[in-house]
Amino acid sequence: MRRFEFAVNREHARAVNEIVADMRRLGALAIGAAVLLGLGTGYLIWLNHPWAYLLAVAFALGAVTALWVGLWTPRRSSIDKLYADGELVPAVISETHPSGVVLLALVDVAKPEATDPRYALVIRKVRDLPGHQKRAGERVPSVAVRTDRAPRQVGERWQSVSAMPIAWGTRDDAVIERARAAISEVEWRLLTDNLALADKVRRSSAKRLLLDPHQLPGDLGA
Template sequence: MRRFEFVVDREHAHAVNETFTGLRRLRVVALLVAGLAVAATAALLWSGEAWGYLLAGVCVLVTAIALWVALWTPHRSSIEKLYHEGALVPAVVTDTGPYGFVLLALVDIAEPAAPTRSWALITRRVRTLPGHAPQRGERVPAVAVRTDRAPRQVGERWQLVTAMPIAWGTRDSAVIEQARSAITEIEWQLLAENLTLATRVRRTATRRLLLDPRQLPDGLG
């Protein structure tokens, strides 16, 4: 797994990193759900009805799940941890507009111990890309971040993976260029040749499209 180490600018990341913002929003929602479930449990127990006790049990389960998510999110939302553990991957801008940008990224979704690699194209819609030109084909180095909630992958592949731009973690254009240079030209060229597949990828339920290993260029098997 190829990693890219750099000093994360936390102030910058807190302001623009949409992955971190999403995880923080998830924690707030989980805490709200937990609070509502606790209130519902108390009301149902106070009713003294048999059916109330059954529903209270369900509410207790909901509370436990919501609290687990709220406690799990801060651990997952460490910006340094996300960048440190994520593999460096290439992404390119395929579409621009008033809503932001659409990125097409090339990621290996196989677990590290898997006997073979599983290359896939994934897409992500983002609002901002500081440090990058707002144009089709712009090369955006990123890291692959696992977004599924399961404690481990299913089989030998991660189920949900997204791309988090390096530019969301630093203002330094030299760092972004260094990350861009660390990605092989073979990978960049593969994305450039498949820009038109972005629409097809976005229409899939998982926002990803597995690539046929037989059609991969040499050096990317």
């Protein structure tokens, strides 16, 4: 796994890092849902009807899952940990809008225990991208943020994968350029050549498009 080390500017990251903000928001919502489901479980048990006990079991399972997400998310949303654990990946701007830009990234969605990598194109719409020109084709070095949305891992691929720009963790243009240079030209060219696929990725339910390993160039291929 290709990692990229740099000193994270926490003040800057807290102000612009949208993934950290999203994960903290998710944690708060999950805790709220766990409380409501817990209250619902108690009320159904209090009703003391056979059908109520069946619903209570479902509510209780939902409460446990929501509580797990609520407690697990804050640990995952540490800015330093996300950058330290994430793999350095290429992303390019595929579209620009008045409200932000769309990033198209190349990410290995296979889990560590998988026998082979499984590359996919993923997209993410971002509101702010300091340190970069907001134009199609702009190279945006990022780290992959991979998560599962359930307590137990299922399958050999991550359920949720996103790209977090290095620029969300530093104001230093030299750091961004160093990260850009650490990614091979083959990967950058692969993304640039497939910018037209961004719309197809956006329309997919998982917001990602698996690539045929036999059609990938160089060391990325089968």
